[in-house]
Amino acid sequence: MSQSQKVEAAYAIARDVFAAAGIDTAVALDRLDTIPISMHCWQGDDVRGFENPAGQLTGGIQVSGNYPGRAGTPSELRADLDFAMAQIPGQKRLNLHAIYLESDTPVARDAIESRHFQNWVDWARKSQIGLDFNPTCFSHPLSADGLTLSHPDKAVRDFWISHCKASRKVSEYFGKELGTPSVMNIWVPDGMKDLPADRFAPRERLAQSLDAIIAEPISRDFHKDAVESKLFGIGAESYTVGSSEFCMGYATSRNILLCLDAGHFHPTEVVSDKLSSVLQFVDEVLLHVSRPVRWDSDHVVLFDDELQAIANELIRGDILGKVNIGLDFFDASINRVAAWVIGTRNMRKALLRALLEPVARLKKAEGERDFTTRLAMMEEAKSMPWSAVWDFYCLSRNVPVGIAWLDEVKNYERNVLSKRKAA
Numbered sequence: 001m002s003q004s005q006k007v008e009a010a011y012a013i014a015r016d017v018f019a020a021a022g023i024d025t026a027v028a029l030d031r032l033d034t035i036p037i038s039m040h041c042w043q044g045d046d047v048r049g050f051e052n053p054a055g056q057l058t059g060g061i062q063v064s065g066n067y068p069g070r071a072g073t074p075s076e077l078r079a080d081l082d083f084a085m086a087q088i089p090g091q092k093r094l095n096l097h098a099i100y101l102e103s104d105t106p107v108a109r110d111a112i113e114s115r116h117f118q119n120w121v122d123w124a125r126k127s128q129i130g131l132d133f134n135p136t137c138f139s140h141p142l143s144a145d146g147l148t149l150s151h152p153d154k155a156v157r158d159f160w161i162s163h164c165k166a167s168r169k170v171s172e173y174f175g176k177e178l179g180t181p182s183v184m185n186i187w188v189p190d191g192m193k194d195l196p197a198d199r200f201a202p203r204e205r206l207a208q209s210l211d212a213i214i215a216e217p218i219s220r221d222f223h224k225d226a227v228e229s230k231l232f233g234i235g236a237e238s239y240t241v242g243s244s245e246f247c248m249g250y251a252t253s254r255n256i257l258l259c260l261d262a263g264h265f266h267p268t269e270v271v272s273d274k275l276s277s278v279l280q281f282v283d284e285v286l287l288h289v290s291r292p293v294r295w296d297s298d299h300v301v302l303f304d305d306e307l308q309a310i311a312n313e314l315i316r317g318d319i320l321g322k323v324n325i326g327l328d329f330f331d332a333s334i335n336r337v338a339a340w341v342i343g344t345r346n347m348r349k350a351l352l353r354a355l356l357e358p359v360a361r362l363k364k365a366e367g368e369r370d371f372t373t374r375l376a377m378m379e380e381a382k383s384m385p386w387s388a389v390w391d392f393y394c395l396s397r398n399v400p401v402g403i404a405w406l407d408e409v410k411n412y413e414r415n416v417l418s419k420r421k422a423a
């Protein structure tokens with residue numbers, strides 16, 4: 001029996017097991033195909049971008065590791081993305097930051113235009129994927145004291161307001177060109193290392209700046225605004241201007257998207273439990289699926305309990321139409337392409353498992369207050385043969401089955417990454 005035949009035979013058995021539990025695996029796989037996952041460009045080059053790649057990463061985030069083979073040019077980054085995406089089944093998008101612009105001459109952040117991203121748009125069109133966007137409010141001299149949109153100096157605030165306004169235009173362009181709205185997420189690092197004497201004024205200024213940014217209406221057919229909260233950053237341990245309450249209140253009152261980053265909350269809080277709360281008050285959410293290890297460390301997403309809980313919420317709550325799935329991690333201690341593949345395949349795998357859950361039966365048991373049945377079914381679902389369905393999914397979507405993708409990545413490392421000049 002060939003490897004493919006073994007995968008198909010295992011799938012045939014699994015399909016019958018799931019059918020007996022009332023689940024149609026073919027329907028689940030078709031649905032899985034349509035769920036976009038927005039991969040973040042910044043895993044490929046340690047959040048350097050092409051504006052000033054030699055500059056320092058600031059804003060209280062940090063990439064550690066020096067694994068060889070980092071993408072040093074836009075073409076290298078796109079080649080790495082092409083390669084990574086070919087190892088991952090299902091619909092993908094790409095999430096770009098403003099510092100990934102391309103220009104022969106220096107471009108100030110407040111002067112970025114859609115033409116600086118034309119190569120990305122052409123690439124996305126060819127790859128048949130949508131683009132998402134982010135203004136970059138860090139790694140810049142005018143963010144050096146840790147404040148941007150909430151800065152007390154109006155000139156500094158105005159600079160970042162202009163950058164975010166220009167970014168909205170780029171985002172709108174993406175949506176118009178690619179026929180799928182671009183979600184533009186505003187995250188600012190603003191905060192203070194030590195106890196502030198005035199917690200009010202910076203938040204008041206941040207709200208005013210954001211109001212100025214989103215003042216011009218842009219059709220949601222092309223562009224969607226989101227704000228991302230955070231608990232703390234390096235150098236902003238005592239106070240974060242864009243806290244969870246701030247962003248939740250802002251997104252709710254201005255009718256924009258709220259971005260929930262899995263690493264941006266107190267250690268015992270989980271994003272999976274927040275979705276059903278925040279969606280009572282905002283009509284759309286952006287997820288930054290990440291993995292905090294003791295702090296907002298942005299480790300590669302694992303196939304762990306919280307990832308599964310997030311995926312289960314998306315399916316059990318029937319909220320896929322309201323939640324944009326994005327990833328946010330950056331690890332330079334391992335092969336960066338492998339990091340994308342591991343994290344994104346894990347997200348997709350968790351979605352598959354969630355789609356194979358007997359949701360109707362679970363809800364029925366709960367409705368009848370039969371919590372014994374609910375718990376028993378949830379536990380049995382874990383050992384259902386979902387992995388045979390996953391292997392078949394990969395096989396039928398022409399991506400490597402099991403760990404076969406690692407051989408591909410190792411070859412790519414040998415033939416491409418190891419020959420790179422980028423330090």
Ligand SMILES: C[C@H](O)[C@H](O)[C@@H](O)C(=O)CO
Binds near residue numbers: 261296
């Ligand atoms: C690079 C991203 O914009 C950044 O990771 C942001 O989303 C964040 O999570 C900061 O901690």
Ligand SMILES: [Mn+2]
Binds near residue numbers: 228261288328
């Ligand atoms: Mn994030």
